[in-house]
Amino acid sequence: MKGWIQTLTVGLLALLLAGCGDSIDDLMERAQGLQAEGRYESAIADYRAVLQEDADHAEARFGLGEVGVLAGDYAGAEDALRRAARLGIASDRVQPLLATALLRQGKHEEVLRDINPDIAGNDSLRAELLAAHAEAHIQAENPAEAAPLVEQALALDERSLPALVAAARLAQTTNDATAANSYADRALEVEPNSSAALLVKAQVARGGGQLDDAIAAYSQLLELPPLGISRGEQFNAHGQYIETLLIAERIDDARSQAERMHRRAQRHPYPNFLVGLIALQDGDVDRANEHLQRTLSAAPDSIPGQRLMAAVRMEQEQYAQAITMLQRVISATPNDVQARIMLVAALRMNNEERQANRVLAEGIRAAGDDRQAMSLLSRAAGDDIEAVIADLNQMAQTNPSVQRASLGLAQTLVTEGATDPARAMLEQIESDDESEDFTRRQYLVIAALQGGDSDRAMSEARRLVEDYPDNSSAHNLLGGVHLNLQDLESARSAFEEARRLDQDSVQPLMNLGLVAAASGDRQQAIRYLREGLERQPDNVPAMLQLADLHRRGGENSEAERWLNEANRLAPNNLQAALAMARLQLSRGNPEAAMEAADRAVAAAPDNAVALGLQGVARLEAGQPDAALESLTAAQQIVPEEPDLLFQLARAQGMAGDNAAARNTLEGLVRDHPGRLDARSALARLQLQQGDPDAALQTARGLQGVEGGEAEGALLEGHAHSALDDVDSAITAYARAVELGRTEALGPLVANREEAGVERPADPLEQWIDRNPDNPQARFSLGNWYLEREQYEDAARHYGVLADLTDRENAVVLNNLAWLYQQLGDGRALETARAAYSLAPESAAVMDTLGWIYFQTGDVDNAVELLGRAAAAAPDNAEIQYHHGVALAEDSQTDAARDALNRALELEETAAWSDEARAILNTL
Structure with a gap:
């Protein structure tokens, strides 16, 4: 046994030591192969083995x-590449990687110092180094x-991936979302898995409120290795992805991604912050507190x-602690409007x-020319706006700049309609x-006008x-x-004078429009607006006015074209999104209306009009x-708005409540007795x-409200009919017909028939x-x-109806043919053939023609057509009966028996059922 163990041990040692004899050439070949396969750790091990043998290889x-570089070890890569350059590796190989x-380490000064585009031997490499x-x-x-470097790089190589990515990032930096998107798209044409281009696409889409596009780009990006971006950028992109999912109200997806991010970096403040944010949204204050404690412990x-922890403290009713935290936040970021409002x-x-x-007065002072911040702060003041104004006036006594x-x-x-305090100011x-x-x-003029003065x-x-x-x-x-x-x-x-004084100004042209x-x-009006847009092609208000003019003229496609352009130029413009939503609703396109309304709500989450349009589109x-x-959210903002209340009632009804x-409708009718739509909806x-x-x-x-008499008479008829008061229903329906409501004719005839009136259809x-x-x-x-x-x-009415429809309606001709057959009118066959020529695949039409063939003795054609009709409508009992009768006449006994039994299974008590049983008894 001992000898066997010694033999095994020697064998194992031989195996373990077999690799130690690899030559440097073997190791290099294997390392390069592993690198090509993406097995970077193994490749690094072999390269290091070579360097242990020859440090200057x-x-x-x-x-x-x-x-x-490929594995994301940028500091190690920098050291190795600099040493490779000193060992003689050509600059045109080293410099792009270096x-x-x-760049991935943020060492931009060293890039400008050590990377030299002039060493490039071809346009492609020079473009890449200029992009760096x-x-x-x-x-x-x-x-x-x-900017000029990007321009030079693209002039050298318009498909240079680094140059296109740099151009996209530059456009993003200068807030040119359209250009950023365009360059990113071009980069993705060159390399569909460019992480850098996808990151630009995602961030631009998110900034423009195009949440689905942003989510798609982030999702694709996170499936890729961090080539073209640093690991830190990819990590932050994961966080941005989660934040975007939250904005899009995809809470479950956001929660899953946040937990995944947290598992990978349990101590990092960002995933802890996101998990805490979601926990707070879920109402789990204790869990939110736990993760935010970790966030603040690490950062x-x-x-x-700190801002989110303050929100937790407010949920816990620990207002003093929340105040302390928010004061620190505002001290560090005076223009943080949301933190100021929380404070x-x-x-x-x-x-x-x-x-x-x-605090509000100080925020207004700090807001400067930021109108959105000013608007949020003024709304937060609410009924205390005059006290805030008093504080501003006091500040102005020692600081004249507060006047601005x-x-x-x-x-x-003035813009928000708070006329009285605005005029006083x-x-x-x-x-x-x-x-x-x-x-x-x-603005004093505008305020007076708004105030009705x-x-x-x-x-x-x-x-x-x-x-x-x-x-x-x-x-x-x-x-x-x-x-x-x-x-x-x-x-x-006045507008002509304004135009004369400033020939280059677009506004007078718009106003003349x-x-x-x-x-x-x-x-x-269209000509004036178009002339204005020729001078100022990016004037979104003019586009909106032009779109409205086209819409009012019934030119919906032209209106949509201008609205698309307005939304392209200003994807976050509230009025452009609202106008598009209204247009799409009027065109009966609720899905497109929802998309536009969603953008409007993203741009102004507390805007009642945007929320209302979103609700109507969803409805x-x-x-x-x-x-x-x-x-409901819109109605909470403007509780007494009648149009919103009416749509809310519609939604409540459609939702089953x-x-x-x-x-809701009773309150609306009580407060707005002239609302015909509300009264009608309530009665129904x-x-x-x-x-x-x-x-x-x-x-x-x-009926007592102007314009409501006809609808009221119709509904009164419905009510009387439901109460079985037939005579009163007849009177009400007759009055509705007199007032032009033709839909009252049907129930009028039905009630006359129920009352036993002779010739009830006379009206x-x-x-x-x-x-x-x-x-x-x-x-x-008919x-x-x-x-x-x-x-x-x-038949009298169907005959006229056939002429009114130019004998092109198969249903009309089919019914008329059947009526002719019942009356023994010789026109039955030709009329049935005309219906068949219009609808040769219709089971009902084939049945009518086939049955007429049978009744006129043409059994062969009858069997063929009725067979096709029975196959097309296997659950139609009468068609199966007709087919069975024709088969019996044609002596196809078994098939006839099957068809007739099938007909009786489907309908045992039909008018023809006794005849079907009689035929079966003869088979």
């Missing part, structure tokens, strides 16, 4: 640097230096971490109203700056023109006041639960709920005599007679 050192290693210099300048926040100065809320919950107002912030707040208040503000004073007086608006506008007779904007404003007062000639004159539109000259798309969510819908809902007495009262009330006959060319009415009456086996009357 230039190719091994270069290979180690190249694999280091540039990448330096451009990337370095972008990292150093010097886009002006990067105590993290502003997002205001915490102070108010802590009964520190005075301090809350000061006060003017900005006044402009914001504008009247108090004093400024030595002529431009600021001109702006103040402009047209006399004050006119006098202020005229004084502005007197003081600034050569100022185009002053005349423009005066024209606007005239236009608002419908004084179109004066408005046109508005005057033309108000005058009813739509084509002239029209058959998503009542989602619609109810949007419309009829009690809530009825309550009451009928649906089985409450005809209430529906009757609502219908009668509807419909009389109506058709007055309207002989109405095919729908004849079709309804069917009414047909159902009652009054074949002559049915």
